[in-house]
Amino acid sequence: MPHKLTTCTFCGVGCGLYLETAGNQVIGAYPSVSHPTNAGRICLRGWHGHEIASSPDRLKTPLIRKNGTLQEVDWDEAFQLVARRLGEVRERYGPEALAFLNSPRCSNEEAFLLQKFARAVIGTNNVHHGTGVYCNNSINVLLDMLGVAASTNSVSELAESEVILVDGVDLTRRMPTIGGAVLRAKLKGAKLIVVGTRRHRLAENADLFLQIRPNTESMLYGGIAKVIVDRGLLDAAFIKTRCENYAAFLQHIHQYDLLESAEACDVPGALIEEAAISYAQAKSAALLYSSSMQERSKESIQAVVNMVLLTGNLGKPGAGLFALTEQNNLQGVCDMGMLPDRLPGYRPVTDVSARAALEHLWRTKLPVGPGIGSRSILANLQPGKVKALWLCRYDPLSTSLFDVADAFGQFEFTVVQHIFLTETARRHANVVLPTTAYGEECVSFTNTERRIQLVVQVVEPFPGLTPAWEQLTRLARIMGANWKYASAADVMEEIREAVPFYNGVTYENLAREYGRQWPCTNDHRLGTRFLYAEPNNHKAFKFAVVAKHVSGLPVSQKFPLMLVCGNSLYYWNQNVLVRHSETLRREYSILFTDYPQGFIEINPDDAQPLNICDGDRIRVYSETGSGISTARVTVEVRKGTVFVPYFERQLEHQILGAARDRAALVPVRVEKEVA
Amino acid sequence: MKARILQRGDVLKIVDLLRLEGYEVIAPFCGRGRDTYFDTVTDQNRDQVQLHLPNPYYPPKRFVFPPIERMMMFQRSDGEIRIEATYQQPKRAIFGIRSCDLAGIYHLDRFYLGREFRDVYYENHRKNLFLANVVCTDPNLDIGEECFCVCTDTGPAARELFDLQLMDLGNEVMAVAGTPAGEMLFSDSIFRIGTAEHITKRRQLLDRLRKSFKKNTTSWFSATVRYVSQGEILEKTW
Numbered sequence: 082m083p084h085k086l087t088t089c090t091f092c093g094v095g096c097g098l099y100l101e102t103a104g105n106q107v108i109g110a111y112p113s114v115s116h117p118t119n120a121g122r123i124c125l126r127g128w129h130g131h132e133i134a135s136s137p138d139r140l141k142t143p144l145i146r147k148n149g150t151l152q153e154v155d156w157d158e159a160f161q162l163v164a165r166r167l168g169e170v171r172e173r174y175g176p177e178a179l180a181f182l183n184s185p186r187c188s189n190e191e192a193f194l195l196q197k198f199a200r201a202v203i204g205t206n207n208v209h210h211g212t213g214v215y216c217n218n219s220i221n222v223l224l225d226m227l228g229v230a231a232s233t234n235s236v237s238e239l240a241e242s243e244v245i246l247v248d249g250v251d252l253t254r255r256m257p258t259i260g261g262a263v264l265r266a267k268l269k270g271a272k273l274i275v276v277g278t279r280r281h282r283l284a285e286n287a288d289l290f291l292q293i294r295p296n297t298e299s300m301l302y303g304g305i306a307k308v309i310v311d312r313g314l315l316d317a318a319f320i321k322t323r324c325e326n327y328a329a330f331l332q333h334i335h336q337y338d339l340l341e342s343a344e345a346c347d348v349p350g351a352l353i354e355e356a357a358i359s360y361a362q363a364k365s366a367a368l369l370y371s372s373s374m375q376e377r378s379k380e381s382i383q384a385v386v387n388m389v390l391l392t393g394n395l396g397k398p399g400a401g402l403f404a405l406t407e408q409n410n411l412q413g414v415c416d417m418g419m420l421p422d423r424l425p426g427y428r429p430v431t432d433v434s435a436r437a438a439l440e441h442l443w444r445t446k447l448p449v450g451p452g453i454g455s456r457s458i459l460a461n462l463q464p465g466k467v468k469a470l471w472l473c474r475y476d477p478l479s480t481s482l483f484d485v486a487d488a489f490g491q492f493e494f495t496v497v498q499h500i501f502l503t504e505t506a507r508r509h510a511n512v513v514l515p516t517t518a519y520g521e522e523c524v525s526f527t528n529t530e531r532r533i534q535l536v537v538q539v540v541e542p543f544p545g546l547t548p549a550w551e552q553l554t555r556l557a558r559i560m561g562a563n564w565k566y567a568s569a570a571d572v573m574e575e576i577r578e579a580v581p582f583y584n585g586v587t588y589e590n591l592a593r594e595y596g597r598q599w600p601c602t603n604d605h606r607l608g609t610r611f612l613y614a615e616p617n618n619h620k621a622f623k624f625a626v627v628a629k630h631v632s633g634l635p636v637s638q639k640f641p642l643m644l645v646c647g648n649s650l651y652y653w654n655q656n657v658l659v660r661h662s663e664t665l666r667r668e669y670s671i672l673f674t675d676y677p678q679g680f681i682e683i684n685p686d687d688a689q690p691l692n693i694c695d696g697d698r699i700r701v702y703s704e705t706g707s708g709i710s711t712a713r714v715t716v717e718v719r720k721g722t723v724f725v726p727y728f729e730r731q732l733e734h735q736i737l738g739a740a741r742d743r744a745a746l747v748p749v750r751v752e753k754e755v756a
Numbered sequence: 757m758k759a760r761i762l763q764r765g766d767v768l769k770i771v772d773l774l775r776l777e778g779y780e781v782i783a784p785f786c787g788r789g790r791d792t793y794f795d796t797v798t799d800q801n802r803d804q805v806q807l808h809l810p811n812p813y814y815p816p817k818r819f820v821f822p823p824i825e826r827m828m829m830f831q832r833s834d835g836e837i838r839i840e841a842t843y844q845q846p847k848r849a850i851f852g853i854r855s856c857d858l859a860g861i862y863h864l865d866r867f868y869l870g871r872e873f874r875d876v877y878y879e880n881h882r883k884n885l886f887l888a889n890v891v892c893t894d895p896n897l898d899i900g901e902e903c904f905c906v907c908t909d910t911g912p913a914a915r916e917l918f919d920l921q922l923m924d925l926g927n928e929v930m931a932v933a934g935t936p937a938g939e940m941l942f943s944d945s946i947f948r949i950g951t952a953e954h955i956t957k958r959r960q961l962l963d964r965l966r967k968s969f970k971k972n973t974t975s976w977f978s979a980t981v982r983y984v985s986q987g988e989i990l991e992k993t994w
Contacts, residue, residue, distance in 0.1 A: 086791070099814070103824060109824075115788055115790045115791045
């Protein structure tokens with residue numbers, strides 16, 4: 082039974098695993114003991130993710146919508162139609178009328194060629210990845226304050242951390258391998274501090290759990306910074322030699338007060354103080370937050386980075402900031418320039434010299450101004466601007482937090498590249514181009530610790546199916562571009578030239594070890610385990626002044642609870658890949674055996690006075706609407722809040738009613754529904 | 757049980773003998789880093805077969821009880837569907853199987869063959885299976901942080917279930933035949949009769965090995981149960 086070392090492509094951890102095959106089918110997986118990130122451990126998704134490729138629902142032939150229905154056609158017809166229609170839209174409305182969105186699950190090569198196709202062949206900066214519909218705050222803040230939009234340290238270094246602070250993300254469910262690493266570090270003596278609204282498994286195991294009110298992170302970190310400054314626990318040498326803007330930050334931080342923060346966050350002041358002292362006194366403290374799924378404010382991320390700078394927790398092993406990218410290649414697609422305002426390597430599209438370098442490489446003029454982002458496109462914030470849409474492995478209809486139907490009504494032409502007939506493709510695509518799946522192609526991905534890794538081919542794809550990058554190459558040629566990529570390795574050769582910190586990456590170099598962590602340059606071909614080890618290799622870090630914002634509680638006697646709508650741990654339930662894996666679908670649906678009609682979560686302390694028991698039908702009222710669902714009474718959700726999982730979109734709409742463009746927190750009341 | 761001695765350098769000749777007998781030989785190999793795995797021995801990789809290596813993450817169970825297997829065939833003729841069972845009966849040898857994995861196979865046997873219902877598919881896989889057990893004698897390579905066979909009294913040297921057991925004594929290897937199939941191999945010239953000194957060396961080595969296990973995985977529980985239940989505890993102890 083042959084087996085090959087490859088990388089799991091489910092989440093951003095990028096675990097090393099072996100795929101075992103029999104004939105032309107993947108029959109199993111098992112982890113690599115030596116892989117530096119997962120060290121012999123994989124989660125349910127790693128064990129069973131390969132089932133997706135064997136799904137009987139795989140698309141095998143291209144589809145074109147004729148007379149309202151999608152019909153099978155041959156590849157030539159599909160490509161000719163796509164080239165003709167894209168050309169027509171560009172001719173009639175200009176290049177800005179075309180947009181190219183991809184899933185953060187796309188490979189580096191796909192992402193790179195998709196944005197190159199948009200910029201160099203079509204002439205638009207309307208490129209974005211799907212996670213961009215939530216926010217790009219993490220990228221922008223990290224670039225501004227640290228100069229690098231990525232995690233600074235490696236997962237394996239968590240074993241060396243004295244203190245680990247996990248902010249907001251339930252690692253044990255969303256990135257279980259990293260969750261395991263955190264728990265093992267705690268067992269070895271590290272102090273675990275968890276900040277968040279939900280009492281998840283990591284919180285249950287924390288030394289300090291700061292269960293804050295929703296959206297009060299910046300007040301919490303302001304209070305923590307004040308404690309650190311007042312007690313003189315800051316790293317003065319680090320600040321003096323490596324940071325800018327400290328004086329303005331210091332002046333501003335004095336506006337914060339521990340007790341005020343405690344009141345705003347509804348967390349005991351002593352707990353905040355203990356967390357601040359523990360974090361600041363540790364020789365190496367790591368801070369982990371999710372940069373992707375949650376709608377996280379710019380200010381709260383700035384406050385987090387300020388704390389890291391204040392304590393000098395950069396440039397040493399076991400410390401650092403982990404901006405966790407939950408989707409498997411969110412880091413990579415951003416590195417590749419799938420951003421409307423940034424070229425490959427995060428250089429602004431308005432940067433003349435950066436543009437000139439790419440124009441020289443691609444031998445064509447590039448668009449000058451920033452493009453339209455995915456949120457604007459899919460939420461139809463600029464109606465009528467975009468007329469043709471390209472979706473690479475992206476299914477916004479199933480995954481977006483907001484209604485995208487209006488936007489699709491505006492598009493004259495939609496192309497979907499995917500391995501399945503997604504809901505978006507079924508309803509809106511004019512052309513569907515089926516492509517290869519995990520294990521059927523050799524491409525690269527970049528994980529949450531900047532590790533660029535190969536995913537190798539272990540089986541032959543169905544005849545006719547080709548990788549998405551190859552389809553883009555073929556289309557570019559039809560449209561007159563002189564693209565000559567014969568393999569994904571050829572694409573990587575060009576990425577090396579376009580992205581400075583990928584300069585030393587070749588497929589041969591990646592295959593020699595368990596990938597390479599960028600910056601991987603010709604001078605440092607072995608990559609970089611943690612950033613900023615050499616004090617002089619980087620310009621000064623920058624403190625941010627975070628405006629203090631104390632908002633009164635929106636609740637009232639009539640509406641005493643706060644409604645929180647979000648994805649949290651239920652994100653994967655709606656995932657198109659999960660739905661096509663027998664085992665994953667079963668495992669992720671377990672909760673629905675108890676709540677087959679969906680649920681709303683409520684804390685026992687809130688449920689008990691209302692005489693609400695688990696499984697009861699309840700009605701949630703806001704000022705503008707109401708909706709009925711089943712109560713899931715659980716201590717996981719914070720007292721005073723009601724949580725609606727994001728796939729309960731209809732319910733969310735009913736509750737919010739006219740206030741669909743909701744404020745972050747909506748006051749509600751809950752009543753038991755009497756049959 | 758008969759035992760023989762062979763030179764350490766001749767140990768892979770056992771793999772050759774098994775292949776000559778028509779067995780598909782599965783053996784452990786080293787991969788990248790500390791990754792190790794069982795794979796089929798071919799002419800190309802025969803010299804890379806390892807006697808001592810970290811325990812492969814993926815045990816050789818799949819060669820005895822495959823996770824995916826064709827079990828039946830459906831044939832449609834004249835409007836009728838005929839179902840026919842298909843059995844795989846590979847002539848297979850697992851060289852270098854550890855004592856703990858032997859214990860695992862013992863429990864598979866108990867479940868699939870030792871009860872009222874006998875699983876014919878499993879039985880067919882077991883029929884022609886030759887098990888060449890290698891005793892874990894290298895405390896640095898063979899015995900890992902998670903090894904616990906001393907707790908369950910299944911190792912480091914298995915007492916039964918193998919066709920042939922190999923124990924590295926240094927420059928020489930002691931081979932113990934557990935079945936007639938294993939004993940048949942002793943007719944080859946690489947094997948010679950051992951001495952009492954070899955037996956003493958084996959015993960001393962096993963004594964030393966039992967103390968090499970990491971302390972968090974050493975509880976001797978099964979051994980205690982066995983001593984008690986078999987009346988090996990002296991009366992005065994009670």
